[in-house]
Amino acid sequence: MILCFVEGDELSAQAVGFARKLGEVRAVTFAGAYQPAAWAQALAAQDAEAIVAPGSDRGNELLAHVGALLDQPFAANVIALDGDTVTRVRWGGSLLEEARLHGAPKLLSVAPHTQPAAEVGEVETLDAPGAGSPKVLERVEESSGGVSLRDAKVVVSGGRGVGSAEGFAIIEELAGLLGGAVGCSRVVTSAGWRPHADQVGQTGTKISADLYVACGISGATQHIAGAKGAKKILAINTDPEAPIFASADYAVIGDLHEVVPAISAELKRVRG
Amino acid sequence: MRTLVCVKRVPMTGGKMVLTADGQALETKHLGFTISPHEECAVEEAVRIGGEVVVLTLGPAEAEEQLRDCMAIGADRGILLRTDEEWDAQSTAAAIVEAIRAEEPFDLILFGNESADAAGFQVGIRVAHALGLPVVTGLKKIEVGEGRVRCERDVGGARDVYEAPLPAVLTVLEGLNLPRYPSVPGRLRAKSKPLAVVESARPAQRLEKVRLVVPEGQGKQAEILEDAAQVVAVLQSLGVA
């Protein structure tokens, strides 16, 4: 039996998808405030061939606790398991490691967005008696509201091609739809269209997003130095010779003033 | 107050990953080295908290460079658990625990949330369990009070506030503070700060690396997307739509 820790999110559905490949899945969750040590104790007490969790902050943390409690190895950010051999993601996805996992139960967190999501089905809520571990005293809402540029999972950025401060409305809309932050290039802050705090680059903010969308940005070296921390780069530019394409994973050759609103519209359409 | 900060020497990549011929490690011949941004923040925080600050690493002789960097911004001394091999998280944690037990007790033990290269997300937690200490992870704010520590963790638009009794193990994230740039007097004085080198032999690995692989598609040209529908499909596959 494969025990799979789930929460009601996309990554959990992916973890279940992965776990099903290994055997019959028992999906479990917890109620109440998050208590990693106590929850991990409850997970460790179950009888399972493997314990799988999403490769989220909580998933990784819980399995690390389980590993410590049971004195078993834990493989984080796994994309495949074949017998004893796990394949896991290192260096933020730019390198894979094949390793033998000598442990039972096998403790595996699933690398985000590497597996198709599955129907989670029935979820059992486990009891977790408090084990005296540190717990959440309170939750403070962030006053700033928006996501910070450095921590944002998605950054939608505009450059000279945006043309004006007002032109950023379409960039803001797309960033809003993706739950991301708005960035810009140095030219934009020099022109006074956006504050320096929004600048992505060597002399601005170095981002670490999952996706960086560069709209109308030519891709100066100092800009790329701030954007290279992004896992994927999507560049939108009219000039197919723009240096940004040398660093991009995906390219749209076209006018951002048409392409960006079209993406926003398509997103809204897909979401219904 | 006595604080231990555990750090790891990692190469600065950022380009195409190239492996050694045996596929066991990154080719680092022309790469610079550093510690991860999380750990830089951990060292800075320890220095700001004050008292004695000790930095520890498990790594090759060259990792002295990273320990000296930490001493340059204010750590008092270093411990190098010397090995030429890469260790899995479980044995790394065990070695650190052994080193800690050989020292006077620390009030605070700081780690980065995860290492930049191996990203196992577990060494700090394992050390806490072995020492019977409370542990809080992923922190963006730390306030040390009388016998207690209050800390905050980002949870998407909000902060969860934790409190733990000291001694405690904390793992931190970049953004906790803005690490200072080392002064030259700091760097020069760091050269003569005490450094203990402990030869360490790697035990049997329970997460035993077989080889490293560079994923396909790295360094290839950008994929051209023709219309908004294709873009949205990509966004969905990346899990950001």
Added chain:
Amino acid sequence: MCGGVFARRALFLTRLVVDAKPLDRPGDVPRRVVAEAEIVLGQKKLLQRLVPGLMHAFIFWGFIVLFPTIVLAAIDVAGGAVGTPEWYRVLSDVFAVLVLVGVATAVVIRKVVRPARFAGSHLGEADLILGLIALVVVTLLLWHEVGGIGFAWAHLIVIGVFLAYLPHSKHLHIATAAVNVWMARTRKRGRLEPLRFDVPDEELRFGVATIADLTRKEVVDAFSCTECGRCQDVCPAHATGKLLSPKLLIMGVRDQLFAQSAEPIVGNGVPEDMIWDCVTCGACVEVCPVSIEHIDHIVDLRRSRLMVDSSFPPEAEPMLRDVERASNPWGKPQTERAAWAAELGVRVLEPGDPAPEYLYWVGCAASFDERAKKSAESTAKLLQKAGVDFAILGPREGCTGDPARRMGNEYVFQAAAEQNVATLNEQGVTKIVASCPHCFNTLANEYGDFGGSYEVMHHTELLAQLVDEGRLAPVAGAGSITYHDSCYLARHNDVRMEPRKLLNVIGQPVEMKRTGKNTFCCGAGGAHMWMEERGSQINVERAREAAETGAETLAVACPFCTVMLDDGVRENGSEMRVADVATLLAESLEA
């Protein structure tokens, strides 16, 4: 009494110089004599601006010619019987009139023309001095032409007052300018003074924090400033609305020096922003009539702020860390440094390989920047075509350390320098051709201090030589071209002819307003490639000037100028093409 006042002040000033840090500048006497003849006697720098130049020259030459009148007047007053020879009386009268013409011109300049360069100068003090000078010569003329011991007395008394006042005023330069010119750099003008780090713990001070850290040259610099504002007039930072005025900076140092203040100079005499605004273009140093070396002051102040206080514009920190850890200022992987050369089949030197005739030092920008790479590609193709034996270091070429050094981080610079010198010496390199003027300057002028002595050429120099030798045969057809002189070529290293020689062959050159030695920076020097700019942008200003020539192409010879001016041209919405001289030359050969 006047003599006493003068002597007391002179003693005080001399002590300030003697107590300052000595500067190791070797003999080079012939060049120093030439500098004295040209700059002091010949008034070369001043005469670059004709009217104010002549104004000053009249007064200065007048003073020299009139000097003996002091003695003659004193003899007259003492009842002596020597008398003034007739020829000298006529000569001195002529020069006395010229001095009066000079003073009158000065009054017109100061009261009517009122150029902006005087903003912030002590104007009242200047008026007083002009008045005194006028009195000196008027009393002389009266003594000569009307006669009588009374006028001789008046002449002597005015001179006495002048003498007493002189060392308390900005007119001190009369006494110190010649000394300052003597002490100035005679060679390697682009070289900064190295610091030593192997010092005992209690001496861990680097650069200039307070007046106690100033070098003797810096002290005499401060004494010699006449507040003429020529430096301010040519400063690209000042011209684009930044706080920096090289003149006010030197005045700030001097104020603090005279006040014997133990406070840090930055934040007191000199505002913090001033020292970081500088692009180290050297326009101020070039134009200064008394050979003040402003860049040394600025870099020394930066050194202390950065290396001791860890305080500097935070946006430059990634560059400093990347130069140190990644061996290039953008943190690019060194393994990709030679990627541009792979298809061209350029030889990459491996340890132990025989040295090529020329080591091609590509530089970080031309290795990694998409726009600047074209220059490296063109240069390599041209060298191949001409059959030059060359190779590159590839991943073992590290940043020369120039941006770190100009930023004030001597420590990181020296580590980079030592590493590169070790690599170059190990490979037995003797001749280097460099694409980047900043690398060129560092390799040619600064690595000698760290055991690296090479014959270094800029690529435009080598290419011009190859054309001269007939090994490259370019043809005309590139249209109208205006050439932007890089500060580190044209000003710091006197490379001005070679790029023009090449452009003359391949197109029709048109000059910009500010050209050659008087070039205007692109905005990237002094580590400003990695700093944010306050005020309007230097590159936009320069690109506008280039567009005014009406040329189709803006030719450059520096990868940083390429990037900055290409940005500037786009910002202005101009259609002008920005290209390296090497690229234009390569195209003319392909045509």
